[in-house]
Amino acid sequence: MKERIENSWPGIDFHKHVLLVFTLPARSKENVRLIMRKCIFDAGLIRSLGTLNLQFITETEAVSVYWINKLKKFNNMKAGETYLVVDCGRSTVNLTVRRLLAGGRIAETTECTGEFCGSTYVDDEFLKFLEVKAVKIHFRGKEDDFKTIEFDIEKKCPALIQYINGPERDQLKDDEWVIDLDFATVKSFFDPVINxxxxxxxxxxxxCPNCYVLFLGGVFSESRYLQQMIKEEFGDKVKISVPPNPDAAIMRGACEYGLDMSIIATMxxxxxxxxxxxxxxxxxxxxxxxxxxxxxxxxxxxxxKGTEVDVGKEFSVTMVPIHADQSSVLFQFFYTSEDNARYCDEPHVMKLGxxxxxxxxxxxxxxxxxVLISLRFASMESIVATVKSQYNGNVYQTAFSM
Known part of the structure; x- marks a missing residue:
């Protein structure tokens, strides 16, 4: 892969001039980025694990960047106005409130939250009915233009027949293995997920009662029925905007972030x-x-957790050596899903580095x-740990992937 990429830009130092941006699910654990960074390093696409030529952005953040750049072109929003980003993916739906700052930069004002209610859970509702996937996107939620679907088990899912026994098998055999999926049945696959x-x-x-606009992104946002339900529920409270290709908004936003990573001001x-x-x-x-x-x-x-911080914000604590002749120290950093912890070996506490x-x-x-120990949130991608000797002013630094 590396050779193919390098050959496409003859004469250009790939490792020096090319920036790689990868998207991740919004609620990925910190170690996912570390694992991906190690894999990309092992593939030869980066020369060092800590290079800034590799950056990550969550899918929700990418949708936010895509939309705000789109709006800036038309001057539709003013500094200080907020908007809600709803990233409807295949497995999860994640939401976060953002605020537009002066100069077109973005501030995150609420912690990203979500739930497992993406498009695959429509499949699950159908699996409960028949153990096979449903067609999701083409259901519009309008009964007047819905035609009953004839689902031929013998043609589309013959392997299922061996698991059907008793009176159900006799009935399906009499019906030539065809099941009619009427409007109410198909609607029942969608409604628990959409609710x-x-x-x-x-x-x-x-x-966020003063939210200016609600942006949709992600593959499930292509569902006409989902769009319709959202507009009916929230259309009188907030403007709703859906791009022509919601799934592509993630990749476009990731590319735009790579071109200008300073666009995200707070997180x-x-x-x-x-x-x-x-x-x-x-x-x-x-x-x-x-x-x-x-x-x-x-x-x-x-x-x-839950604190809105400026990119570049530092959090510090002063520590002293244990021994009078101590010349080296191993600092160990941790993170947790809880607000706080007492001990580093609690089940919810994980090693950062x-x-x-x-x-x-x-x-x-x-x-x-x-010594002054600090963690600085340098970007959406990395945390910089700094140790500064208050005896002679020497500074030591390292970086961890978020």
Missing amino acids: KIRRLMDFHLSK VLKWSYGVMVYNDWQGNDPISRMESNGRIKKFHLLAC DFKVNGLPTASSGLDRS
């Missing part, structure tokens, strides 16, 4: 982030956690050599 989407949208719009943290600290044991901690030196390892919160700093100054001042 979940409507509840999600109602919740977000209740938190709402999906996780809480912290660093392991090695403190003196206190009476409110289990004595079983106390180590032989009287200390205990704990989670120290740096940034809480390690940062070993060597060459810290030693001096006669002993333990009076504090």
